[in-house]
Amino acid sequence: MTDKPDGENKPFYEDILSKKNRPSRKRKNNEGPGAKKPRTDQASTDNKADPRIPGSGPASPRRSPGTGRFGPDRGGPARGGPARRGQARQGPARRGPVNPHADNEFAESQRLFAREQSEQRGTDRSDSAGREPYGRGPYRGRQDSGWDGRSDRPPSGRSGDRRDDRRNERFSERSNERSGDFRPRTGASAGGGYKGKPFVPPRAGIPVFGTLPGETRALLEAFPDIVQSVFPMDSKKIQGLPNDIRELSHELTDERSERRVGYMNEPPVLGAYIRYYQWWNLVRLTRIFSSLPLELNDGDAAVDLGSGPLTLPIALWMARPDLRAKKILWYCVDISQGALAAGEELFLALAAKTGNEPWEIVRIKGECGVSLRRKVSLVASANMFNELFWDNPLPLEAQAKHHAETLASYADRNASILVIEPGVPRAGRFVSLLRDSLIRTGFEAVAPCPHQTTCPFPGLRYGKWCHFVFDTVDAPAKLHKLSEDAGLSKDRAALSFVFSTRTEHAEEPATDAEPESAVLPDAAEAPVSAEAPSLVMSRLSSMFPDLSVRITSDPIKLPDFYTGRYGCSEMGMVLLTGTYAAADYLKGLDSGSFVTVPRPAHKKAETDQKTGALLIRLK
Template identity: 45%
Template sequence: MKKTDTDGELKWYEKKAGRRMNFSGAVCKDDGKKAKGGKRADTKSEYKAGCKYERKNEGSAGGNSAEGKDFHKKVRGTEKKSFRVQKDFVAARQVDFLLDAGSVPSDAKKILADFRDIIGATHPLNSKQRADLPRQILELSHTLTDERAERRLGYMNRPQTLSAYTHYYLWWNLVRLTRLFSNLPSSFFEFPDGTVCLDVGSGPLTVPIAVFLSRPELRKKKLRWYCMDISPQALSIGENLLMTVAARLECESWEVVRVKGGFGTPVKEKVSFVTCANVFNEVGEESNMPPDYLAKKYCEKILSYIMEEKPSENGAGDFRKVLLIEPGIPSSARLLSLMRDAMIRRGFSPVSPCPHAAQCPMDGKRGGKWCNFAFGTQDAPAALKKLSESARIPKERAVLSFVALTAAEKKSGDAGELSFRVASDPIHLPGSRTGYYACSEIGLLLVVTEDSLRSGECLSIPRPEKKLSVDEKSGAFVVEL
């Protein structure tokens, strides 16, 4: 019987609101009371239908809210398949969590907390400059947002702009990226000594510093970073900051080769690792070409920097990797989705956040959902949050979109499981239920549960054998936990 909502009757998800789950896996009574004696599992927890799954929610979830525009997903030429998770038993396993604050190394947290002093040691401000800093930050905020159409190409070469960026935006970006990089798979950061890396649009070396902080296993590696930017002053500041951070962590800095120029500027040697953070949203503003054309063009440029496939000396495999990070807005997510597709066609595989290599169901098309992740800023350095308030731009959460890809052959997952990544704010549904949009290889999911899920959380459930209902508003398959 098809599940539909009719006047005068309870909705189907209201009828199911009596069954809950918890970490113990014990079945609760239908009155919704918690099972006794349940103990919380650690990172890989299992829970079963009939028990409530509880967890403290760390900050706000991602940016796809229930208030977005309606859209209906259609599949060309074929009827959309649907699946159904068995009602009597659903075991779900946590695969990973992209934004776990507990994964950030303790010494990195201390560096971030003291970053104002680190900047002050390398590029101090006098009392007048420090008093004027909040105003400069606010002006730069307008330049980067509502006044971006009037922004000139070399805006980072202005001393006041560069000062505001270094003392504020660099700090916030390090908080965001350090949190993300600390939670990416360790295999993604496996590099042998002598690996050559390229950071496009490096500014004050935001990405290399964030990698240095978040991945302690790389600090003793002999890496060479080509850092490319049109502002030589920003590159100089960034190199000094990287050396200062390395000194505080009592280790040697990586080799830095500064490259003055924009995206496409040649470098002296081929590289294995290419990173681009907050580059394409700015580059794309200078072009009237469609995003699919730009995505193909940008990927060709990225691939022109990367060395041809070459097995490592110890036979460990292919270390060619690409990491793209952009603001968590629909246009950026759309471009990243198209670039992901272009890189897949060139032999690369998505490592994160995608739990699959199939078509992206959150590709940022007009009226649809877009892939982005967010976390609350309650763990951010107190001095940074105070500076935000002084500049009258307080931050309650940080948001980003990204994709990490590798040329190495990825191991296939368990064919009997379906993994999905939560990528939305919680959506309040009738019957004390909550929904979350999630990405999976079978398409967009609406995960309906009484439990608190987190933006960036990846879960795995037994692969559905029966039909799932389809949400009429979004076209998403409905999965009930």
């Protein structure tokens, strides 16, 4: 028992209960009647620095406390824990009662001290994303830095002037690279133009396949009506036409060895050939003739070897309205007299439909090599040699040399030779060999070749061959329907061809000129003009000419979002590549397009690891 203050006795356990219900030291310091008053009033009124706290003087009048990088929303590090960037590491936690107001005052003094140190250094640090910089104005430089302060851009390269968030940016970049994200290259290593510089497409030339005029399209659409007017066919035979076309397809492909030589003399075969194969051949040939640099004058003569139903002259009449008014003599040679007669009837009906006087047609039954009455200005052949070299025991090189000599024997002094074959590897090989033989006999390859050197697409075994393709979406709808009924639908058409010319100029007599005038004519009287710089540039461009490339392949997907197209050039096989705008440009090119690109240096030239082609990056 204990005595109460008023003298009464109390049980001993009341002291124990009173101690148990006594408030804790923390609650006593922070609340209740015994709570300590914060020292902020004293610190704000005394304006004295605490020697224990660095930089605990009065707050700067130019800044409001609690803003900027070291504001209270960021908070300080835990006692004894790692310090944040820009904050000093604090010592171990203090023992004894903790006053939160004292901690806030200590953290505030640290923030003010860090701000004053930053102002003395003169840096222009910014807060993290979403915060405004705590500086008042643009960076003017330190007095001892040697910078005159005429630019608002702070110096770079020193750790004190580098942004604090650059480390996070570098880390994010490395993270993206590890995750496989594609980071486009800029500058010279990019394939779609420099940064800030738009992609400029290369200069384009004449393509292999031209755009058909409206009249040519209308004539192609009306071709079955012309055939029906010349060779009428009843409805029963028209219904069986798809089967006849299918059987003829087997005779022309897998049953070639069993096919008779004069198969075109049979009326069912000839009818199926004219209504289907000749129609498709007209679609192919008109696309070539619309852009081919072929010129014929009044009184010229031409020969069509393996003419059949006059497919080549009919296609030229459809595609070149400018040649219809000229008087041209055609020698049409074929072993099938029935096909020649049918072709002449079709040609006359076509000329009557267009309202022009037809060309003169001379039908000659015979093979390639038959003699003609005169030399001709054009020697042409379409889909003939592929029926000759399949079963010939001679090597293809020997056959090409022999046929080149035969073709050249028909040509006049200034003449052209045109050979068109299907776009299959063996036909492409033959066309490449024929081109080489014609060049050796004095002809110049005009199309599709952009050069006179060795063909980079010789069509060797397991190699690339020269051929060009185009979509048949613009072909007549009735032709597509007939192809589907016969089970021979065609989405694309392919062919290989070569167009060569020979020009012989008459030798001019030499003039008796003085050596001075012959070497430097009018050198003393040549005035200095304002066009001298352009003349110098033209001479330099002639010394370093651009490279002409003929596109020969479809778009190719390459690594790192690159797109490539193979092409033929003077430097051999090339691979044009590019990304972004350059890739879109390459995808939009048609097969047979002609472009001019900067000529790469031999010492710095890159090559394709797969094909060995010269690699040219479009920028």
